[in-house]
Amino acid sequence: MRLERSPRPEWSPLPFDGCVGVDGKVLVSEDDFFFSLLRFERDGTIHEHPGDNDTYVACLEGEGWTSVGDERSPLRAGEFVVWPRGIPHRLWTDGTTMTTLMYERVAAP
Numbered sequence: 001m002r003l004e005r006s007p008r009p010e011w012s013p014l015p016f017d018g019c020v021g022v023d024g025k026v027l028v029s030e031d032d033f034f035f036s037l038l039r040f041e042r043d044g045t046i047h048e049h050p051g052d053n054d055t056y057v058a059c060l061e062g063e064g065w066t067s068v069g070d071e072r073s074p075l076r077a078g079e080f081v082v083w084p085r086g087i088p089h090r091l092w093t094d095g096t097t098m099t100t101l102m103y104e105r106v107a108a109p
Helices: none
Strands: 022-028 033-050 055-068 070-075 082-083 088-092 100-105
Touching: 022 070, 070 100
Parallel strands: none
Antiparallel strands: 022 033, 033 088, 033 100, 055 070, 055 082, 055 088, 055 100
């Protein structure tokens, strides 16, 4: 078993155009996967975009909305969604706050 200590991550605004009111904290980042926490303010949004990898998003607290392709659905604490790579997706809050855990697997070359 190999245990490693990493620096305590800090919250920082997502640096992508179209992301508003969302802070992120990377928990683990490896060559083939990463875990991060996302904290949405009221009316926070991650813009619609296709991802390069399959992404799993679990809502830990609060509630918001997600869309995958043409489908739109609420996302509440205890629920999760899978965003398949290459399909446009979006995540946002509408007058509420939300905290999510995001896991992304890097596609094999």
